Amino acid sequence: MSNVTRVTENDKSQDGDDPTDLSSSSQSQLDNEIKQNQKVKKRHKNSNTIKSNSKTESNSYVSIESDSEDDNLKKKRKLKYKNRSSGKEIETITLISEESDNGTDRHTQQINQIDLDTTDVSNGSSSDDEGQLRKAMAMSLQPFSDDDEDIQHKTQPMASKLGNLKKGEKLKSPIRMMKSKNYEKLDPTCNEDAVSLHDLIGSPDLISTYQFDMMIDCDFILPHITADPLNLDIFVIHNGEDLNLKPEHRLMFKITPIKMICAGYGSHHTKMMVNFYKDRTAQIVVHTMNLTEMDYHGQTQMCWISPKLHQLKIESLNDEKNKENQLKKQPDFKIDFINYLKKYKKIEIDQLVQDISMYDFSPIKAEFLSSAPGKYEINLENNDINNKEVLFGYGKLYQLFHKHSLTIDGANCNRITKFVAQISSIAAPFDSNSSNIFTHILNPIMAGNKEIVLQPGLQSVHNAMALHKYEPVVIWPTVDEVMNAMFGYLSGFALFFQKERKFNNFSYKNQYAVLKIFFYRWGSKNKNDLGLSGRKFVSPHVKTYTSTSNEFENVNWFLLTSANLSKFAWGAPARGYGAKGDARDKKTIHKYEIKSFEAGVLIHPDLYKIEGEGEAGAETGSVVELVPVFGSDELEDNFNNIINDIKGEVVKVPIRFPYDIPLTKYSQGDEPWDAVAKEKAIASANGSTSLI
Template structure:
């Protein structure tokens, strides 16, 4: 963690500038419209009259002097500008119905930071309304950096920081937040060893209602600059008029259940606030993990069993036979200890949850795992430094060499993020090996680990989870669709290229605690973690 002061170069578009652009666009469009009926054009009083060519812009003889002496052609229409800076409100409007974004990336083309891309500052923009107070749940914090992302008029508003209760974090965050009386700290209990508070979520309370943001980035500058991160932004949920409006996905109930498990007095205000707001416009499912040994009815409330239960309930029996062999993709930025063989946990317990439709399909679909190779990291925008956020260690890598058989490259050419190292975590299921349609899509803080997803114990009668995690699951039924299209409108904004590209024999997965000195990275540096 660091407390060094940082600045951001993100520029927001003023509403008046946006309106002016729209007016200019309308004027330009109307002035370039041509009539099908040819009309005479008078160049000046001495020039001959020319007829308008009936083929207009499409005429292939525009370079023929005999033709152009007799016929006039309309000026070519201006191509739509790719440099238009969309406002945060316009970005939200264009993201419907999914409201799923990647973070903006320094060093890629402007247009790829407009469509389905959002910066931290844009999430907190004054354009969304008058902020009353907020809460930030996360793993890593840089308090000065966080406050700089809030508009100046919101920086003194009450801010709750929810973090993992450890001696180091307690000391660091108390030190960082001591100059700011508006900040309150809420340590999250870590009752099981080696667990973390890995959840990344924002509560933003406006005068007009409550917004929930679930994302994958730590609250430090480097996570919002040149990495690929995922963000889901809820609509602003209005205050209730006496009823307990719930979404068709039970999002409100699941969120209350999740927050209650913190058992923290600092979160009582937010629990009350959630109950007082209407969540009926939310169309995603909440998939959370809470530390503990969950038994009985609680087993299906968290971790991979919550995902299993949700898929079983909402995907539908009619899809079971048709899609039982449809491939599954997992994509993540860290890997835990998974066991001596694939069947120890990955392709048995975990895959059973991922492949669940509406019955216990016996067929095992192909599982493809996307994790950056050494070459992906070396050639990234950050170079080897990106590998610091990919903490797969040599101890685990050596014990599970079998895992490399599942690995595929990080590749995101269509979003221009192949060189923006992934810190996002996603899981999806396609309808077939063409990857043109999806059965479901999940963005989450949960990496590929038992600590995040849970592991069954005591003859499958309890689920043990070490860490706090949060994610949202997109199911087509909740968007009035049978499947999500990857290409047809409204296309689901997939973060990376499909189908995944398998590792070649020379590719090695990135391991954080070994040296890479054979080739310099994109900045001319080598990597030696022992230095």
């Protein structure tokens, strides 16, 4: 069993020009508003629970004295709660796990109280504090009780319906909406097919989970876990923020914290889960939320859930030839996923690499597009279509788009194509001038432009738009959209953008001059319209990128990711390889550097080609289209989204959208929500934070 470790990490990691997520103070403020205005149910109903004194918490720790099994195969764990300074025992707790009548594990606890001196002079804590802590632990170690429907009404996680494609199977969107229970008060149908946090981590069969995120509130997520704590390993990979873990939760759960501190202004911004179950299956979840109550209840979030993955046949791996054939059948997702995990260079993640390598990824219909800190090179001579180079960020985007002919030039599109970025943070220009990562690097890559990096300014953007027939679109909430959202100005705390900056830093102002003509609203203009997506009045924390050449009748591809418009997330050209760079090998290779960890999944039509039995390996006559859907994960019945083998048939794959169409461009009176608007809203707040 893993050691139970004390987790009190107070180090803060600066997110620099890409402050995608909220500070702890902002989080606390919005959490309070959510609880007050929307009456969010408390996770712990026991009114007798006494919170531990912070002085006691900081001067005590948990020690595992023994792990054992008795003759009746009851698993026992003895833990001693000790004073950190003196080493004096405060409490001994024995957790016992046994098999119940219905075959599931249950656990009880035996608490042996230890006599305490009236006062411990070494740390200044009183016996009253220790007594309160003892009572708190005794009650909190009982199985969680909660009348939250998310926690009680389901016992199994939702698996993606998109596993092995079978003839006659009806397709559902691989991109899922996270539940917004508060929004049901406005729109009772808004959560159709939506996913709850309990769906992701609430299975009683969960035996191990890896939680990758920037901010994690353990006391918020742990009540969603129903698996036996004695048989569950929890690995928390985070950015260095305080994990907010109560002493009783430290005792009950085996939690291994892994703190990732990135150089410069980089951050561990990935939002992902890897879960393992009793039946030896595994599941990967890529999502967009910090694991906090604020992010879960107060913002628009989405996720991608892999099918349940099964282990490769061990006997086939013993034969080298069979092993080689098995690995050849594995999709690029597995290779890219493992390459990403290796970038952590942590013992616990190395073990995850070994474990997940034994699983069959062939049911996955997605590409893994991630970012990891480091310096990389793109081979421009062959477009890196053979995946010879291990790339991340915009280099991986370049690689995937050329390999699967997703660029405008590769698709031979003759119509105007919209490149759409819907994000929650727009950072500083990557060249300290006016060049935004979206308009000056990502768009040229998506279009198939010969030069990866455009010259600074707006003229180069217009030239590329005319040459390749595309239009950039940036979906960003206006001031009135934020103020009319569910939590008023508090809804804008997770939206980061600066039109200008103090101390005469003109780069932000210059960047806005380039971007403002491409700004579109988050929802429709009509205030009485609840919107197609069911999230019009829930500010976005989701990040999506897509393109369409026919006003969203279908989309060419779709990317769900944690990456905002930031050079730290996507990368920035190395010195000499920018638009004005003079590196000697600039025409054959492109060098760039990434600062942050990010994770996303790319969906494109080639992933859904129907496998055939001939040498071609696919029904080349079938056409696959990705079609936007709103309010549910399925297309209407009159659409053909059923897999069959009729050559020439159009198969439609639904993709759930978080925002409304048709898109609404900013009008003359619209202003983007930015740092100045946030300051004004806070200053003028008169006690009411919701305008709806």
